[in-house]
Amino acid sequence: MKNLTFFGLFLFSLVFTGCGGASEDQWTKERSKTIPVTGIVTLNGTPVEGATVNFISMDGKSSPFGVTDSAGKFRLTTFNPNDGAPLGNYTVTITKKTVETKPHPKEPETQPAIIVKTTWDVPENFSIPAKSGLSAQVIESGKNDFSFDLK
Amino acid sequence: MVIFRLQTGQAGHRRAFTLIELLVVIAIIAILIALLLPAVQQAREAARRTQCRNNLKQMGLALHNYHDNFNVLVYRQGGSAGATDDLSGNRNRLSGLVGLLPYIDQGPLFNQISGGFTNTGGNPVNAPPGGPAPWNQGGANINYPPWRATIPGIVCPSAGVHRDTRPNGRTSYGFSAGDSVTSIQDRNPRGVFGYQSRVRIGDITDGTSNTILMAEMDFSTAGRDLSNVDQGTGSTIPNDCRARFDRTTNQYVAAANPQPHRGARWSDGGAAFSAVTTILPPNSPSCTFGNGDATNGIYSSSSKHTGGVHVLMGDGAVRFISENIDAGNQAADGTQATMPALSPYGVWGALGTKSGGDVIGDF
Numbered sequence: 001m002k003n004l005t006f007f008g009l010f011l012f013s014l015v016f017t018g019c020g021g022a023s024e025d026q027w028t029k030e031r032s033k034t035i036p037v038t039g040i041v042t043l044n045g046t047p048v049e050g051a052t053v054n055f056i057s058m059d060g061k062s063s064p065f066g067v068t069d070s071a072g073k074f075r076l077t078t079f080n081p082n083d084g085a086p087l088g089n090y091t092v093t094i095t096k097k098t099v100e101t102k103p104h105p106k107e108p109e110t111q112p113a114i115i116v117k118t119t120w121d122v123p124e125n126f127s128i129p130a131k132s133g134l135s136a137q138v139i140e141s142g143k144n145d146f147s148f149d150l151k
Numbered sequence: 152m153v154i155f156r157l158q159t160g161q162a163g164h165r166r167a168f169t170l171i172e173l174l175v176v177i178a179i180i181a182i183l184i185a186l187l188l189p190a191v192q193q194a195r196e197a198a199r200r201t202q203c204r205n206n207l208k209q210m211g212l213a214l215h216n217y218h219d220n221f222n223v224l225v226y227r228q229g230g231s232a233g234a235t236d237d238l239s240g241n242r243n244r245l246s247g248l249v250g251l252l253p254y255i256d257q258g259p260l261f262n263q264i265s266g267g268f269t270n271t272g273g274n275p276v277n278a279p280p281g282g283p284a285p286w287n288q289g290g291a292n293i294n295y296p297p298w299r300a301t302i303p304g305i306v307c308p309s310a311g312v313h314r315d316t317r318p319n320g321r322t323s324y325g326f327s328a329g330d331s332v333t334s335i336q337d338r339n340p341r342g343v344f345g346y347q348s349r350v351r352i353g354d355i356t357d358g359t360s361n362t363i364l365m366a367e368m369d370f371s372t373a374g375r376d377l378s379n380v381d382q383g384t385g386s387t388i389p390n391d392c393r394a395r396f397d398r399t400t401n402q403y404v405a406a407a408n409p410q411p412h413r414g415a416r417w418s419d420g421g422a423a424f425s426a427v428t429t430i431l432p433p434n435s436p437s438c439t440f441g442n443g444d445a446t447n448g449i450y451s452s453s454s455k456h457t458g459g460v461h462v463l464m465g466d467g468a469v470r471f472i473s474e475n476i477d478a479g480n481q482a483a484d485g486t487q488a489t490m491p492a493l494s495p496y497g498v499w500g501a502l503g504t505k506s507g508g509d510v511i512g513d514f
Contacts, residue, residue, distance in 0.1 A: 009191075026513070028474035050406060052394045054482040060495065063482035065390035067404075079181075081398040093482070099385030101442045114441075115385075129482075 028079075029151035032062065032086035035074040037138055039066070039146035041094055043122060047072025048150075050120055051096035055085055055136060062086050063130070069137050094148060095127035099146050126150055188505050196309065196456075202452075203323070203367070204461050204469050205305040210324055211364055211467035213254035223351050225250045226337075227326040227344035228248050228420025228445065230281055237284035243284050244311065245444065245457060246420035247326055247344060250307060255304050264297045285319075285418040298418050305417055309455045313314040313370040315415040322417035324463075325368040325427035325452065330500035330507075331441060332387040332485030333447045334428065335422050340428070341487065341504050343465070346420075352465065356506040359465030363502050365470075366427040366452035366462040367420025371411040375402040378453050379409030380423045381410070384438035389430050389481040389496070392449045396436035403436065415454075421445030427452045430485055433460040460462070462502075472499075476514065 022130050037055075041048045051073050055064040064085035066074030075082045098119040105114075125131040168176075215249055225247035234240025252261035268278040278295055286297055300320045306322035328335040329342025336346045343350050343364055355362050371378040381395045381403055395407045403409040412423035418423065423437070423444040431437075431451045439448035454460040459473040479497030484490070492507050494500030501509035 007468040025473050025475055027473055027477055030477070052388075052391050054388070054390050054479070056482045060483070061482045063390060065394060065482065068393045077393075077398075095386075095388075095391065097385070101383070101384070101385070103443060117387075 012044060031079060033079050033135055034064075034084040034086055035138055035140070035144060036082070036084040037064065037066075037136075037144040037146070039074055039076075039148065041068050041072045041074065041122075041148045043149070043150045045149070048096060048122060049092075051094050053091045053148075054095070055090040055138075056093065057086070057088055057090055061089070064090075084144070087138050088140065090136045091129050091132065092129050092136050092146075093132045093147065094122055094134065094150065096122040097124075097127070122150060153361070158297060164270070183247075187382065188440055193479070199308040200456050203309055203456070206304050206307065206365060206465045207324060207365065207367070207461050207469045208467070209255060210251070211463045211469070213251045214364060214463075215467060216254045217251060218352055222433075223349050223488050226346065226348045226420070227328065227426055228422070229280075229347045230328060230420070234284075234451040237286070238310060240283070240306075241278060241281050242284045243347070244420055245281065246285070246322075246416075246425045248322060248417055248425070252302075255302070257302060257304075260297055260300055260302070266298075282418070285416055285420075298416065298480075300351055300417075302417060307367060307369075307454070310370040310414075311372045311455065313411065313415060314372055314374070315411040317415070319416040320418070321370065322414045322425065323367055324365050325414070325425050325450070327363045327503055328422070328426045328428050328450070328463075329495050329505070330429045330494045330503040332428070332449055333486040334487040335426055335428065335450075336445075336508050337487070341490075341507070343505050344426070350505065354505060355465050357501075357504060357509060357511075359469065361502060361509075361511045362505050363427075363429060364463045364465050366433075367451040367460040368413045368450075368456040369455055370414055375407075375409045377401065377434065378411075378413050379403060380412045380437040380445065380448075380450070381407040382410045382412075382423075382439050382445070383408055383442045384448070385440060386438070387440065387447075388483070388486045389478075389485065391480065392431060392438035394437055395438055410444070413450075415465055422448060422450060426450045429494075430474050430478075431481070432499050433472055434474040434476055470514075 048068045051068045053066045064076040064078040066076045068074045076085045100117040102116050138144050186412050230241040230243045230245035232243050263426045264282050265280050267280040305322040310323050313321050326344035327342040329340050331341045334340040361433045369378040421444050428450045430449050433452045435451040439446050445487050462472050476499045477497035478499040480495050483495035499514050503509050
């Protein structure tokens with residue numbers, strides 16, 4: 001009977017081995033709490049689709065980003081999809097560009113391609129943190145909904 | 152004289168199980184099987200994972216033995232230059248794995264490659280020592296067996312079946328190029344392995360136990376899954392690469408151009424095939440900067456193990472790194488010329504640099 005009990009315990013231990021994924025670990029414990037953040041991007045009044053919105057935090061610890069949909073709306077993601085951004089002040093950059101490249105003329109198989117043309121669908125200065133002139137403050141209570149009207 | 156008495160129940164009845172007893176026994180057996188089956192599946196995956204780890208450990212031994220012999224580590228990408236076609240030379244695209252072959256029990260294969268190849272079959276193609284370009288495999292113009300070879304020790308058993316249909320041998324382990332988007336094709340990259348690089352263990356001044364040599368690259372098994380490479384993203388900012396992959400559908404976005412390059416050819420040193428960057432954390436998308444497959448970019452590590460990837464450290468240790476590892480400021484520009492010595496990409500980025508001077512805590 002004692003053997004049977006041990007066998008039962010052994011079976012149970014087998015069943016529960018490997019349960020519990022890595023969704024929680026030492027890294028997730030250190031993360032700051034995020035608050036949902038939404039917004040809209042327009043260029044001269046028209047919504048911009050497919051632009052990357054970067055929120056650059058002053059402490060450099062987190063870097064929420066979002067992508068605009070056809071209505072120009074975005075939701076920020078820091079760690080998990082659409083989880084928002086930690087509290088704080090951010091410099092905002094908005095980038096939408098198309099890069100055209102051609103192969104390296106001498107060593108196409110080994111050397112990086114050469115940029116032929118970069119088309120900035122949103123003016124370049126909005127993608128440079130020091131020049132964008134856009135900022136945002138994510139607050140604890142209240143509406144974290146930002147509207148960026150670029151001109 | 153001993154008399155045996157047959158034990159019987161009541162007179163005239165044979166002793167037997169009742170229907171209820173039988174059903175109870177069957178039910179107990181069914182419950183036990185139901186409990187055991189998932190455990191068996193997990194045990195199988197655990198075994199595959201152990202083998203995957205062990206392969207990486209062997210690569211570590213191979214790299215160290217190679218270093219003992221030549222006092223330098225292999226390059227990630229290199230070979231013979233000067234050829235203007237894909238048959239008379241390998242066009243500087245060989246993977247460092249070719250040089251490691253004698254150290255992972257593949258001496259005969261190495262000799263076949265280094266000795267040149269005379270085709271005695273119907274296909275009139277000969278290859279010079281070092282082999283032809285590693286990408287023509289399967290084309291009508293070439294029939295070079297070594298590039299087709301499947302080497303068990305460089306494939307992770309968890310990886311599944313590669314979506315790429317060309318008949319090349321695969322690999323699941325990539326060489327670390329460090330934490331810069333634009334130093335991948337450098338002779339002196341921020342990581343340990345580069346294009347025609349000649350890095351010695353002594354150059355790893357951050358400490359070999361704090362620097363990644365190799366990491367897992369998963370096979371792409373479905374059309375737009377995570378282990379593809381978005382060819383031509385054209386950005387040096389990691390968040391732009393993250394934006395190319397939709398985590399809710401687990402697919403690359405419609406605007407992306409996902410290609411199944413990761414690990415598709417073991418012999419190809421091109422970045423998309425065999426480089427791993429420590430920019431985006433494990434199990435993230437990959438993006439090339441230019442339009443080629445041997446160009447700068449963000450090449451993330453990935454695996455089918457739950458929650459992270461195995462990496463090989465410079466001291467030969469194999470560690471499991473969580474996909475939640477601190478990857479710092481993902482909005483920081485990864486252009487080498489403007490990057491600070493200390494990695495902006497947190498602990499993960501610091502593990503990739505060989506001489507950044509980063510202080511790394513527990514990971």
